[in-house]
Amino acid sequence: MTDIIFRTGEATVLAVEGQATDAMPEVLIGSVDGPVGHAFASMLGQTVGHTRMFVVRDLNQLVRPAAIMTSKVTIPSAEYVDLLGGVVQGATGDAIVDCVIEGVIPKDVVDKICIIITIWLDLRCAEDPNLDKADLYRTNYEATKLAIRRAMTGEPTIDELIANRKTVKHYALDGVVDY
Template sequence: MPDLTFRAGEATVFAAPGQATDAMPEILIGRVEGPVDHSFANMMAQSKGHTAMFAIRACNQMVRPATMIVPKVTLKDMPTIELFGGVVQSATADAVVDCLIEGILPKEKANELCIISLVWIDPRCVTAPNIDNKDMYRTNYEATKLAIQRAMSNEPSVDTLVANRHTIRHDMDDWI
């Protein structure tokens, strides 16, 4: 079994055309007796606008490994909070369970690990006239699952990063 003290992963899945439902979770996975566990416990302290929640599939159905979702942006209004605690929470929880089913996360270690997922909700989602919750679920589910997979396999590798240093650019670095 690989060392599961500290694993990090991220992924971006883009929304359908016309939607502001891009997902870009940043994931930490680690043993419950290590640095991720300490951060996980500290996430239980609430901060205004950045309420952390457990990932649950339904009431009384918290996922394993225990997973904390934390918004990257300030949740300023009830519609945004409802998206975070509804669609995003559900997509995250389902992705974690499916990672167990598919062997991406080791089932035998599920109670020995914890996950922190920083999630993005575009503030435009609540003012978009035709927000598609199914697309928001899709992007968050796919991105969370991919981020977990990348964390567990240490992707991208150092060799990949070095090889692509001058050929791949950040999407927002048009200033270079």
């Protein structure tokens, strides 16, 4: 048994200029025999438009801890699936393994925990003939590592959130709400 029962994290890493490759993963990490493990197992079925897949680094390279990913948006095309199950899945898998290598996820718990990760992949990526796949990899790799680190360390803390309540606002509320 592990004391990692239910941990959450998210991160945003922005694309280079002219690309729609922003990454915004949200992760849920927890014990395989707890609520996260139960949710993980229940996700093994498919739902229309929101393909779920194990995170693999490549063929026959399922990551540890076991992770399952799904898209935050309805999947519109085979091109989108190719990006999600290709570049994005590879970046996500590499980030998870590197979190173990770097000690963010303790190696001794990799078979006792699992990860659920929701992925943001902008619909424009599948339609862009000039898509920068290297930037798509970079943003998803960096954001996944950051989201996992935040989940494992409880960031931001409630004290940080309270301290910046009046100075940090959601970008979409600029000019909408006066703090």
